[in-house]
Amino acid sequence: MLHHSLMDSGAQNPRPAVDGGTLDIGRRIRGLREERGISLSALARAAGVGKATLSGLENGTRNPTLETLWAVTAELGVPLAMAIGTPAAGAVADPGGDERSLVIRGTAVAGTLLRVFEDEAVTYELYRLVVRAGAPQISPAHHEGVTEHLTVFAGTLSAGPVGAPLRAGPGEHVSWVSDVPHVYAVVGDQDVHASLLIRYPRPRVGPPATRGSGDPGEEGSPAPHP
Amino acid sequence: MLHHSLMDSGAQNPRPAVDGGTLDIGRRIRGLREERGISLSALARAAGVGKATLSGLENGTRNPTLETLWAVTAELGVPLAMAIGTPAAGAVADPGGDERSLVIRGTAVAGTLLRVFEDEAVTYELYRLVVRAGAPQISPAHHEGVTEHLTVFAGTLSAGPVGAPLRAGPGEHVSWVSDVPHVYAVVGDQDVHASLLIRYPRPRVGPPATRGSGDPGEEGSPAPHP
DNA sequence: GTGTGTCGTTCCGTAAACGGAACGATTCCG
DNA sequence: CGGAATCGTTCCGTTTACGGAACGACACAC
Numbered sequence: 167m168l169h170h171s172l173m174d175s176g177a178q179n180p181r182p183a184v185d186g187g188t189l190d191i192g193r194r195i196r197g198l199r200e201e202r203g204i205s206l207s208a209l210a211r212a213a214g215v216g217k218a219t220l221s222g223l224e225n226g227t228r229n230p231t232l233e234t235l236w237a238v239t240a241e242l243g244v245p246l247a248m249a250i251g252t253p254a255a256g257a258v259a260d261p262g263g264d265e266r267s268l269v270i271r272g273t274a275v276a277g278t279l280l281r282v283f284e285d286e287a288v289t290y291e292l293y294r295l296v297v298r299a300g301a302p303q304i305s306p307a308h309h310e311g312v313t314e315h316l317t318v319f320a321g322t323l324s325a326g327p328v329g330a331p332l333r334a335g336p337g338e339h340v341s342w343v344s345d346v347p348h349v350y351a352v353v354g355d356q357d358v359h360a361s362l363l364i365r366y367p368r369p370r371v372g373p374p375a376t377r378g379s380g381d382p383g384e385e386g387s388p389a390p391h392p
Numbered sequence: 393m394l395h396h397s398l399m400d401s402g403a404q405n406p407r408p409a410v411d412g413g414t415l416d417i418g419r420r421i422r423g424l425r426e427e428r429g430i431s432l433s434a435l436a437r438a439a440g441v442g443k444a445t446l447s448g449l450e451n452g453t454r455n456p457t458l459e460t461l462w463a464v465t466a467e468l469g470v471p472l473a474m475a476i477g478t479p480a481a482g483a484v485a486d487p488g489g490d491e492r493s494l495v496i497r498g499t500a501v502a503g504t505l506l507r508v509f510e511d512e513a514v515t516y517e518l519y520r521l522v523v524r525a526g527a528p529q530i531s532p533a534h535h536e537g538v539t540e541h542l543t544v545f546a547g548t549l550s551a552g553p554v555g556a557p558l559r560a561g562p563g564e565h566v567s568w569v570s571d572v573p574h575v576y577a578v579v580g581d582q583d584v585h586a587s588l589l590i591r592y593p594r595p596r597v598g599p600p601a602t603r604g605s606g607d608p609g610e611e612g613s614p615a616p617h618p
Numbered sequence: 619g620t621g622t623g624t625c626g627t628t629c630c631g632t633a634a635a636c637g638g639a640a641c642g643a644t645t646c647c648g
Numbered sequence: 649c650g651g652a653a654t655c656g657t658t659c660c661g662t663t664t665a666c667g668g669a670a671c672g673a674c675a676c677a678c
Contacts, residue, residue: 191458206656216637221657228635229459231665232417317541317589361589363543432626442667447627454665457635 191235192224194249198242199224213241275350277362297323297358302351313365314348315341321358324351334360417461418452424468425450439467501529501576503588521576523549523584528577530554539591540574542566547584550577560586 199209210220215237222228223238239249277293295316302324316325318334325340326332327348332340342348352358425435436446441463448454449464465472503519521542523529528550542551542560551566552558554573558566568574578584 205654207654210637217656218638218658219636222635225657229457231455231457231635232461233455234636235458315543317543361587363587431624433624436667443626444628444668445666448665451627457665460666 190226191230191249192226195238195242196224198249202242209238209241213237291364293362293364295358295360295362297321297350297352297360299352299355299357302349313341313343315363315365316360317362318358318360321356322353323358323360324353325349416452417456418450421464421468422450428468435464435467439463519588519590521584521586521588523547523576523578523586525578525581525583528575530573530575539569541589541591543587547582548579549584549586550579551575 206220207217210217215234219234220238223230223234235246235249239246276296316334322333322335324331324333325348326342331349332342333353334340425432432446433443436443441460445454445460446464449456449460461472502522548559548561550557550559552568552574554575557575558568559579560566
C-alpha cells in the first residue's frame with residue numbers, strides 16, 4: 167500500500183493532540199456522511215453501531231475503538247485510512263479534488279488516494295501521483311502479490327524494483343510486482359505526474375472478527391442492507 | 393458490522409480468536425518495534441501505555457482505542473495509517489450506482505467517471521471500465537490531441553484505432569491517440585475490467601485556482617511531535 | 619548457588635466506550 | 649390541531665479496554 171511505499175520509513179508527521187485528532191476524524195466522518203445524504207441514525211443503524219456511539223464519534227467526545235471506526239468507514243465505503251486522514255489533510259488542494267482526500271507524502275512522492283475498488287478477490291487503490299525531481303525515493307516491499315501499475319502523463323520516471331527499475335515517459339506505463347523494495351526517481355528535472363493503481367490480491371474484509379463466539383466471520387463485503 | 397454475538401456470547405473463555413484486521417495491525421506494530429530493536433516494555437513505557445495494553449495490541453487480543461494506537465505509532469515515528477495498513481472499503485463494490493458519478497454506457501462498454509483533473513494545460517478524466525464480452529464497440533473520433541490510456545486488470549482487451557487496435561491482457565497497458573475512430577473489443581469470453589484515463593490537451597477556461605500540483609510548496613513536516 | 623535486571627504475559631480494579639432507550643425538536647400527514 | 653414519523657443528543661446500565669502490579673522465564677553478576 168501506498169502508506170508503505172511512499173512514506174519515508176522514518177517519516178514523522180505533525181500529530182495533533184489526541185482530542186484534536188479525534189475531533190478531526192469526527193469532522194471527516196460527518197462530512198462523508200452528509201456528503202451522501204445519510205442521517206446519523208441511518209448510518210448508525212446500517213453500520214451496526216449505536217447512535218450514541220456515532221454521535222460521540224462525530225463530535226469528538228469519545229475515543230473510538232478501532233472496531234467502531236471500521237464499521238463506520240466500511241459502511242461509508244471509504245478506506246479507514248481516509249477517515250483517519252493525514253494530519254495535514256485539508257492543506258493540500260488537489261485539482262478537482264475535495265479536501266477530504268487522503269494525501270500521502272514522502273520525500274519525493276506525493277500521492278492522493280482517489281478511489282478504492284473492492285472486487286471479489288482483489289482490492290484496487292487508485293492514486294494520482296506527483297513525483298518531484300530530485301532525490302529518488304525508495305520504498306520497502308509490500309505484501310506478497312501486490313502489483314503497481316503506473317501511467318505517466320508528464321515528465322519521465324524511473325520506477326520499479328530497486329534492482330531493475332523501468333523507465334516511463336509521457337503516456338507510457340510501467341508495472342511491477344511490489345513485494346520487493348522499489349524506487350521512484352524522476353529522470354530529468356521536470357516533475358512527474360502519473361496515475362498509480364495498486365492491486366492487492368487479498369482484500370481486507372471489513373471489521374475484524376469478534377472474539378468469543380466463533381462466528382465464522384464471513385461477510386466478505388458488508389451487507390448493503392442489514 | 394459489529395457482531396451482535398459479541399454481546400450475546402457472555403463471558404467465554406478469553407480465546408485470542410484469530411481476527412484478521414486487529415491481528416494484522418498487531419503484527420505490523422510488532423514488526424516496526426522489533427525493527428527498531430525496542431522491547432515491548434520499553435515501547436510501552438515510552439509511549440505512556442501499559443505493557444498489558446501493548447501486549448494485547450500486538451497479539452490481537454484487544455480492540456485498541458484510537459488514542460492507544462496514536463500513542464504507540466507516534467512513539468514509533470510512523471503515521472497512523474501505516475499501522476492500519478490496507479484501507480478497508482466495504483460497501484462500495486461497484487461504483488456504477490454512485491449518484492454522483494457520470495456513467496457512460498454503450499453496447500459493450502460501461503464506464504464510470506471517477507475523477508476529473510484540471511491542470512494548467514490539460515484535463516484528465518479517469519474512468520473505470522467494464523467491457524462485456526460480445527460485440528465490439530466503436531467510438532467516434534475525439535478532438536485533436538486527445539489520448540486514451542488504458543490499464544487492464546482482468547480479461548483481455550483489444551482496443552485502439554479501428555485500423556490498428558492494440559491488445560492488452562491483465563496488468564498491461566495500452567495508449568492511443570483518439571482523434572480517430574477507435575474500438576473496444578473483448579478477446580475471449582471474460583469481461584474486461586480496466587481503468588481508462590483520457591487526456592484532453594484543451595486547457596480549462598476558468599480562472600486558475602490555487603492548485604496543489606502547480607505549487608510544489610514543500611512544507612516538509614512542520615511540527616514533529618515526540 | 620543467590621541476587622538483580624529485564625523480558626513478555628496474565629491478573630485485576632477502575633475508567634470509559636459501548637448499545638439501548640429515553641429526550642426535545644422538526645417535519646410531514648391526516 | 650393532533651399523531652406519527654424522523655432527526656441528533658443525552659442518560660444509563662453493561663461491557664471492556666485501560667494501566668499497575670503481579671507472574672514465570674531468561675540472562676548476566678558476583
